Every structure is written in structure tokens, then in C-alpha cells.
Amino acid sequence: MAGPAGLVSKDEVKLLIWQAKNVNKSYSSRAGMFKSRRHAVLSDVSLQVGEKEFVGLVGESGCGKSTLARLALRLERAESGNMYLAGRSYADYQDKQEFYRSIQIMFQHATAALNPRWQIEQILEEPLRYLTDMPPAKRQEQIREIMAAVSLPASLLNVKPGTLSGGQAQRICLARTIILKPKFIILDEPTSSLDVVIQEQILELLRKLHQESGLAFLMISHDLEAIKRVAGRIVFMHEGRVVENVKTSRLHQVKNQVAKRLVNIGIVNQGGTK
Numbered sequence: 248m249a250g251p252a253g254l255v256s257k258d259e260v261k262l263l264i265w266q267a268k269n270v271n272k273s274y275s276s277r278a279g280m281f282k283s284r285r286h287a288v289l290s291d292v293s294l295q296v297g298e299k300e301f302v303g304l305v306g307e308s309g310c311g312k313s314t315l316a317r318l319a320l321r322l323e324r325a326e327s328g329n330m331y332l333a334g335r336s337y338a339d340y341q342d343k344q345e346f347y348r349s350i351q352i353m354f355q356h357a358t359a360a361l362n363p364r365w366q367i368e369q370i371l372e373e374p375l376r377y378l379t380d381m382p383p384a385k386r387q388e389q390i391r392e393i394m395a396a397v398s399l400p401a402s403l404l405n406v407k408p409g410t411l412s413g414g415q416a417q418r419i420c421l422a423r424t425i426i427l428k429p430k431f432i433i434l435d436e437p438t439s440s441l442d443v444v445i446q447e448q449i450l451e452l453l454r455k456l457h458q459e460s461g462l463a464f465l466m467i468s469h470d471l472e473a474i475k476r477v478a479g480r481i482v483f484m485h486e487g488r489v490v491e492n493v494k495t496s497r498l499h500q501v502k503n504q505v506a507k508r509l510v511n512i513g514i515v516n517q518g519g520t521k
């Protein structure tokens with residue numbers, strides 16, 4: 248059984264891949280013409296992801312999920328607290344390349360970031376070229392391997408993103424996220440912009456990738472039903488705090504009232520609970 252506050256059970260997970268410990272983050276907002284006020288977005292957030300785990304992070308819009316993801320990727324700094332990747336504090340990663348080889352994120356609307364002028368092959372090669380010393384022949388091999396892993400034909404390598412279907416484009420984004428074989432992968436709303444049929448296919452693909460690769464994933468979503476399909480453990484956030492942490496098979500046992508409501512409703516909409 249999962250423990251409190253987003254932490255894994257020591258009986259079930261031996262090695263932690265990623266950890267946020269007592270993280271706090273706030274932003275300034277205008278309060279009148281000359282004043283600004285700080286409001287807390289993350290309050291004392293602790294969350295752990297173990298080796299080979301697939302963890303879901305669910306909560307209402309604005310509760311701080313994406314902020315946590317941006318902090319995890321070092322795109323912003325926390326005011327206090329610590330984060331750890333593969334047992335090392337973020338402060339110990341002086342080498343940016345080493346850090347970003349170990350952790351990758353797929354953002355919501357990732358397909359919009361696919362360079363329309365590049366062929367798919369160039370798009371997939373870019374992280375290998377800049378973050379590894381891999382020779383060209385090995386890069387080609389890796390690209391073909393990753394296309395097979397996301398169930399796309401190698402013939403698509405020569406086309407540009409504009410010719411792809413929505414589902415194919417999402418698979419390419421996923422391929423680019425995992426091509427470096429990072430230790431830890433964050434997926435921020437990976438299916439929310441897709442229609443139901445494609446959503447289903449991408450969730451199935453994620454399940455397959457997780458099973459076959461044994462990598463650790465954290466999937467952020469409003470959609471508890473989608474998270475239930477892929478995650479072994481689910482962490483609930485509410486107003487910047489982790490309020491519940493439970494194995495997916497024991498969702499019926501959640502105690503926190505907010506989490507209970509979300510479990511009963513199933514889906515959290517952009518504007519709050521349905």
C-alpha cells in the first residue's frame with residue numbers, strides 16, 4: 248500500500264528514481280497599482296517515483312501540477328525544498344547534458360513544438376546529436392529502433408510533421424521524449440488534446456512502453472480515468488498540496504475528501520470538477 252504524501256512504500260520499491268522533498272514555490276501577482284502579493288502555488292510538496300514505477304499525478308486545474316513539472320526539469324527554481332534524480336541532489340548535476348539525458352518531459356501540446364520545416368528523422372536526431380556523443384550510424388540505428396517502439400513505419404522518417412495525423416504526431420513526440428532512454432520521464436497531459444480513439448491508442452502505447460522499457464514515468468493529467476489505465480500509483484494534488492497517495496488497485500480506499508470526490512466523478516475538467 249502506498250504511504251502518505253506522495254511517498255512510495257519501502258517494501259515495494261527499492262530504488263528511488265526521482266524525488267521532490269518539501270518543495271515550496273510561489274508567484275507574485277498584482278495587488279493594486281504599485282503593490283504585488285506572493286501566492287503559494289506549491290506548499291511543502293513531497294513526491295517520490297521509484298524504479299520502474301508509473302505514477303499518475305491528478306488534480307484540478309491550477310493546483311500546481313505543471314509548476315511541479317517545470318521545477319523537475321529545472322526550468323524554474325523552487326524557493327525551498329530539494330529534488331533528487333537517481334539518488335543525486337539536483338545541485339550535484341553540474342553537467343546539463345548529463346541531467347537532461349536522465350530526465351525528459353513531454354509537454355501538453357507537444358506536437359506544436361515539432362519544427363514544421365524539419366523531417367521527422369532530423370527531429371528525432373536532434374537530442375541524440377546534442378546530448379550524446381553517439382556516432383551517426385548508431386544514431387540512425389537508435390532512430391529506427393524508437394520508431395518501431397512507438398509503432399510507426401520507418402517510411403515516415405522522410406516526411407515533415409504537417410503530413411502526420413494527430414496520433415502519429417503524438418507518437419513522434421513520445422519517441423523524441425524517450426529516444427535518449429532517460430531514467431525518468433514526465434508526461435504533462437499527454438492525451439488531453441486528442442480525440443477519444445487516439446487517446447486510447449496512446450494510453451495503450453504508454454502501457455506497452457512502460458512494460459517493455461522498465462523506465463519510470465510520472466503522468467500528469469486532469470483525467471483520472473486515463474491515469475487509471477496506465478499508472479500503478481496515483482498521487483492527488485489540491486491547491487498546491489499533495490493530499491492523497493494510493494495504489495491504483497486501492498482507489499476505493501482513498502480517505503481525503505477531495506480525492507474521494509475526484510474518484511467518484513472520474514474526470515477533472517479544465518475548469519474544475521465535472
Ligand SMILES: Nc1ncnc2c1ncn2[C@@H]1O[C@H](COP(=O)(O)OP(=O)(O)OP(=O)(O)O)[C@@H](O)[C@H]1O
Nearest residue numbers: 274275288306307308309310311312313314315469
Ligand atoms: N509564471 C507564473 N506566474 C504567475 N503565476 C503562475 C505562473 N505559472 C503558474 N502560475 C499560477 O500557478 C498556479 C498553478 O499553475 P499550474 O499551471 O502549475 O497548475 P496545473 O495544476 O498544472 O493546471 P492545469 O491543469 O490547468 O495545467 C495557477 O494559479 C497559475 O495561475
